[in-house]
Amino acid sequence: MRSSDSTSMHVFDAAIALDAGGGDSFLGNTHSxxxxxxxxxxxxxxxxxxNAIMRHPQRxxxxxxxxxxxxxxxxxxxxxxxTRVLRTNRSxxxxxVELVQDGAVAAFATSVTAVRRASWxxxxxxxxxxxxxxxxxxxxxxxxAAWTARYEMRFIDGAPGAPGTQSDSSxxxxxxxxxxxxxxxxxSLAALCDAFYxxxxxxxxxxxxxxxVSLTTYFHADATQLxxxxxxxxxxxxxxxxxxxxFFDQAAEMWSERGELLATSQQVVYFKx
Amino acid sequence: MRSSDSTSMHVFDAAIALDAGGGDSFLGNTHSxxxxxxxxxxxxxxxxxxNAIMRHPQRxxxxxxxxxxxxxxxxxxxxxxxTRVLRTNRSxxxxxVELVQDGAVAAFATSVTAVRRASWxxxxxxxxxxxxxxxxxxxxxxxxAAWTARYEMRFIDGAPGAPGTQSDSSxxxxxxxxxxxxxxxxxSLAALCDAFYxxxxxxxxxxxxxxxVSLTTYFHADATQLxxxxxxxxxxxxxxxxxxxxFFDQAAEMWSERGELLATSQQVVYFKx
Numbered sequence: 001m002r003s004s005d006s007t008s009m010h011v012f013d014a015a016i017a018l019d020a021g022g023g024d025s026f027l028g029n030t031h032s033x034x035x036x037x038x039x040x041x042x043x044x045x046x047x048x049x050x051n052a053i054m055r056h057p058q059r060x061x062x063x064x065x066x067x068x069x070x071x072x073x074x075x076x077x078x079x080x081x082x083t084r085v086l087r088t089n090r091s092x093x094x095x096x097v098e099l100v101q102d103g104a105v106a107a108f109a110t111s112v113t114a115v116r117r118a119s120w121x122x123x124x125x126x127x128x129x130x131x132x133x134x135x136x137x138x139x140x141x142x143x144x145a146a147w148t149a150r151y152e153m154r155f156i157d158g159a160p161g162a163p164g165t166q167s168d169s170s171x172x173x174x175x176x177x178x179x180x181x182x183x184x185x186x187x188s189l190a191a192l193c194d195a196f197y198x199x200x201x202x203x204x205x206x207x208x209x210x211x212x213v214s215l216t217t218y219f220h221a222d223a224t225q226l227x228x229x230x231x232x233x234x235x236x237x238x239x240x241x242x243x244x245x246x247f248f249d250q251a252a253e254m255w256s257e258r259g260e261l262l263a264t265s266q267q268v269v270y271f272k273x
Numbered sequence: 274m275r276s277s278d279s280t281s282m283h284v285f286d287a288a289i290a291l292d293a294g295g296g297d298s299f300l301g302n303t304h305s306x307x308x309x310x311x312x313x314x315x316x317x318x319x320x321x322x323x324n325a326i327m328r329h330p331q332r333x334x335x336x337x338x339x340x341x342x343x344x345x346x347x348x349x350x351x352x353x354x355x356t357r358v359l360r361t362n363r364s365x366x367x368x369x370v371e372l373v374q375d376g377a378v379a380a381f382a383t384s385v386t387a388v389r390r391a392s393w394x395x396x397x398x399x400x401x402x403x404x405x406x407x408x409x410x411x412x413x414x415x416x417x418a419a420w421t422a423r424y425e426m427r428f429i430d431g432a433p434g435a436p437g438t439q440s441d442s443s444x445x446x447x448x449x450x451x452x453x454x455x456x457x458x459x460x461s462l463a464a465l466c467d468a469f470y471x472x473x474x475x476x477x478x479x480x481x482x483x484x485x486v487s488l489t490t491y492f493h494a495d496a497t498q499l500x501x502x503x504x505x506x507x508x509x510x511x512x513x514x515x516x517x518x519x520f521f522d523q524a525a526e527m528w529s530e531r532g533e534l535l536a537t538s539q540q541v542v543y544f545k546x
Binding site for chain 2: 067086104108117119124125213241242268271273
């Protein structure tokens, strides 16, 4: 029996759970609660790869950056995760993590963990003026994408459009948190950064196959800010800058209700014309 | 004698040149023309690592994304570059590249190359209204950072401030191109994305040690757009979103004069208080 099968565990923790696989290896499984239309929700995979680093006994500090490549479709089922410390400095550490399924690399990550220390600080990004989460009804999940039922999403604007509508902007703003509620940590924040509907469905509401190719998240929040967040909703803002030649980008900001920028994230996404 | 020592070669090509090292390996050298205050200019290293992919006989398509980790200081001198194809799909290919110096990984990259094909396209980012490059005088290079003499930078706003001044914004906009002029390709574009002065020196003009930790660039331009660019100036826009706990981020957009978004780039940077 896997140690991660405890029934008292939050379903997100069950979905990203890893068993020791010997040395720098871990063993994981996709989880049906975080399934996507095909295979698992990428945010859950991003968090699983980060979890391998979080569990590693040699880890220095907390996550600072996390780049995930979705190299091939991940099948529902088991996989192994292989971690490697590429370099350890005084206050930063560089990691490589590979997810192997059926003998081939299906996803991989490169990450930085860092020891944060107090410093001069400044915020250049502007916290959007938006109505409070409590004033907006949660959007219904999408039945074909199980993972959408695992997040409470309250759209301020840029909800995925009805077929036939066309928007001049790919921007979405929403209040979002885990369902059921769960205290924020780096793992859930890594997944939340990928919990935006693909921008092409906002800009041009017409279903086409899409897939994230590469995703990079920078964690701005320190442990104190994360602890203060608890299970309160985060304000997520996502937009694309350019669509073309079968790919588009997506940039996201994750804010606390108090106007702290907790994380920023970018991804490049394939789409089939 | 290295094949890259030809005197007719542009100094940028000499700086990022690689010799075959057998199999998936290459051999390179830092170049004094692209030196920084300490060690080489990060943009030249980013381009060198991409060059290993460009030279690889198994490469599929052109660069789509390029993430570089600056894991440790790189000393002036020689290094080896080891490439690995992690996955080849029908239209995308995932790469790992490691720069090894004195037996340890000093920098590494994960990248995606892709076969681009015509598709629906849209631009969501807004091309800034700025005066033409010809109306602005180039800024003088910084003597202590040799690489700054290798770029013609014409600042519209956000030039690094004089000590003691303080700006409410970390944004810079500049027209930039290689010196001497060189036709744009993915390699020089990769370096240009890192050719912004660190945002902290715009926001708080006081010298402190800084170093890029990780850098991710998405290439939006296809080969036709790059060829049309030639050696014309690019409009570069860079800003930070958040400074704190000894790190800040930096986001950049690179535009053609015709308003095409050629690349977007993000980095997370260490700074010493």
